[in-house]
Amino acid sequence: MPILHIAGYEWLDWNAHLEVVALCVLLEAAYLYAVTYLRPRFSDAGRVKRSQITLFTLGVLTLYTATGSPLHDLAETYLLTAHMLQHLLLMLVAAPLLLAGVPGWLWQAILRTPGAMPVARVVTRPVVAFAVFNASLLLFHLPPTIDLQLRVHGFHLFAHGALTASGLLMWWPILSPLKELPRLSEPLQIGYLFLQSLLPAIMASFITFSESAAYSFYEEAPRIWNLTAVDDQQIAGGLMKLMGTTILWSYMTVVFFRWYARVEAEEKEPDWDDVEAELRELGLEGR
Numbered sequence: 001m002p003i004l005h006i007a008g009y010e011w012l013d014w015n016a017h018l019e020v021v022a023l024c025v026l027l028e029a030a031y032l033y034a035v036t037y038l039r040p041r042f043s044d045a046g047r048v049k050r051s052q053i054t055l056f057t058l059g060v061l062t063l064y065t066a067t068g069s070p071l072h073d074l075a076e077t078y079l080l081t082a083h084m085l086q087h088l089l090l091m092l093v094a095a096p097l098l099l100a101g102v103p104g105w106l107w108q109a110i111l112r113t114p115g116a117m118p119v120a121r122v123v124t125r126p127v128v129a130f131a132v133f134n135a136s137l138l139l140f141h142l143p144p145t146i147d148l149q150l151r152v153h154g155f156h157l158f159a160h161g162a163l164t165a166s167g168l169l170m171w172w173p174i175l176s177p178l179k180e181l182p183r184l185s186e187p188l189q190i191g192y193l194f195l196q197s198l199l200p201a202i203m204a205s206f207i208t209f210s211e212s213a214a215y216s217f218y219e220e221a222p223r224i225w226n227l228t229a230v231d232d233q234q235i236a237g238g239l240m241k242l243m244g245t246t247i248l249w250s251y252m253t254v255v256f257f258r259w260y261a262r263v264e265a266e267e268k269e270p271d272w273d274d275v276e277a278e279l280r281e282l283g284l285e286g287r
Contacts, residue, residue, distance in 0.1 A: 019157075020068030028060045034106055048103050056101025062094040067160055076150055079227070080218045083146070084236040085243075087163055091137070092247045095167025096175060104177035117180070124181045126173040126192055133170035134199050136162055141203065143214050150217045170196065174251070186259030190252050197248040201241045208237030
C-alpha cells in the first residue's frame, strides 16, 4: 500500500508481513490463556497484576513495531538507521517489557520442562548473559552479517529472534522474578548496567566515525531524504549510542533511587538489639 513518495521512491510501501502478525497474535493469545485459564491449575500461582499484562502487551506491540510495521520495510530497502532502530527496540525495549510482564509462577512452569532449569541456571548468570548479549550484538552488526540479513529473509527473522532472546538474557539479572534465578543486588545491578552501556557505545563509535560506507547493501540502496550512505551510517551509529545509553542509564537511575529508598527505610527501623539492651539496663526484660 503506497503511503508516501519522495524523489520517486515509494519509501513506505508497507507489506502486511502476515507471519509477524500471526506470531504476535499467537504470543499474546498464549500469554492471556496462560494467565487466565491455566493459572488456577497451579497451586503456587500468584495473582497476575494488570500492570504485568500491560507490560507484556506493550512488549508484543514493540515486537510488531520493530518487525511488522513500515519501519521493517524501510530497514530492508533503504536505511541502516531504521535497521539499527529495529534492533534497539527488540533488545532494549521489547525484551525487558516481555520479561517484566511474565509472572514468576509462569516462568517456573516453563522451566519445569526436563533439562530447562539447569540450562537456565547457566545462561542467566550475569557474566554469561552479559557475554551472550554482547556477542550477539557484535555478530549481528558485522557488515557481512547485516548484508546477509538483508539478502536472505529467513536469516533476518532468525537474527531478530536471536537478538530478542539475548536481550531477555541480558535483562534477567535486573528483572528476574524467580528466587531460583535471582536478581543482582542493587549496587551490582548498577555496575552491570554501567558496563553494559560501554561496549555498545564503543562499537557505535566505529560506525559513527567511519568515513566510508561499511555495509555494501546500504551503499547500493536507493537514497532518500538526501542522505548519503555514510550520513545514514553515522546517524545509525549515533542512534545506537544515544538510545542505548539513555535506556540503560535511565534504569540505572531507577535502581539507584530504589536502593537508596530501601536503605533509608531499613535505617529508620528500630534496632531491636539496642532496645533489648536498654530493657535489660532498666530491669524490664522478660516482664
